[in-house]
Amino acid sequence: MKQFAVIGLGRFGSSLARTLIRMGYEVLAIDTNEANINNMADVVTHAVQANALEEGVLKSLGIRNFDVVIVAIGQDVQSSILVTVMLKEIGVKKVVAKATNELHGKVLERVGADIVVFPERDMGERVARWLVSRNIIDQINLSPDYSLIEMAAPEKFLGKTLQEVDLRKKYGITVLAIRRNGDFIISPGAKQVLEKNDILIVIGQNEKLKLFETAD
Ligand code: ADP
8 A cells, every 4th residue: 555754744734644544544744843743643654753854864764665755845945845855865756745836846846856736826726716617616637738627517508418518519528427416427428418416527628628617
């Protein structure tokens, strides 16, 4: 089973660690702050109060053996960058680093972070989209241009088949699945009729998805 290490137990790091534990994974958590360690000691598999930048700390914890290490240090940009460099030098295969702004993100990428996440920026985008489009439930950005979206079937499409709605031609998007009463209709056929309370899981270009989301 995959093993995770989270460095930095601020709001982002602690939420991430809690979620991984809830999903059944083992999590090592490291933070310099005693209060943060005490808060998480009963939650994670191991909680260690230490400065990740101090000589030998990461190596003595066997950080190299973890499948994924998340650098969840945000405010202290310098530490976040230095810890990322150290992890890659030690030979950690997958380093995920949290960036507080675009420049921070670029530097993290340059120094070898395998995945850079922008929680505040992404959440802001998500909430804005959700406020504008009444139908959207969740969104995963696959690339800067393409997304996977979970959304309520727009009112005007109810009672119609996928063929009649013709999403592929009209909007250039594909319905991967329909969630109906807790069940999934995977890869629905052209004759599938859309019903009230249907949730659509669709994939497509962001520009086209925007048109579709506001189709009501
Ligand atoms: P958030 O915005 O998610 O709350 P913060 O940047 O406020 O994130 O919190 C980052 C956490 O990382 C803090 O709890 C801090 O003590 C911890 N931290 C910062 N530098 C180090 C370090 N070198 N080693 C271990 N933990 C660190």
